Amino acid sequence: MVFGYFSRKRKNREIVDGLYRQLTQVARDPVYYAEMQVPDTVMGRFEMLSLVMVLFFRRTDKAGVAVKQLAQDVVDTFFEDIDHSIRELGIGDSGVPKRMKKLARMFYGRAQSYGNALNDANVSDLAEALKRNIYPVEGKAGQAVEANQPVDMTPLAEKAMHLDGVFSRLDEANLLDGQLDIAAVAE
Secondary structure, X not given: OHHHHHHHHHHHXXXXXXXXXXXXXXXXXXXXXXXXXXXXXXXXXXXXXXXXXXXXXXXXXXXXXXXXXXXXHHHHHHHHHHHHHHHHOOOOOOOHHHHHHHHHHHHHHHHHHHHHHHHOOOHHHXXXXXXXXXOOEEOHHHOEEOOOOXXXXXXXXXXXXXXXXXXXXXXXXXXXXXXXXHHHXXX
């Protein structure tokens, strides 16, 4: 009986890790960095992974309890990965919690602003939110000011709208088996 528990737990870990790996693969698509003006930097990759995770959570939010639990495990893996990355960048143990809180606030803020624009099917609002987050300009006292970057996030916003539709059609049973249809997501 006990061994069955550990076997199920190990299988769940494999499913979660597989889903996270596939989501990361979607976020690392070179087209975002080469053609859609996402900078190929640590923060640029964070922004793309955040966007893909938001799309994934929008899909799983409409699913059954088992998929929602799986999604929670995926978000936990996402934040574990961020924690690991921060440490690899040389941030000491005492600085990690503060940065993790800031990155978590950033992620959940993005989830809200992207979600609102996606719910309204408003490409221009999504493009503006993406530009604000991908190309932030810090003003005095840490206040964000309008970015004067000559970038157009409309192609990325349109791609995100498309991906939102693709994610919404992902089969719940496939998700529980740890499978994303990467070919459909990549198109």
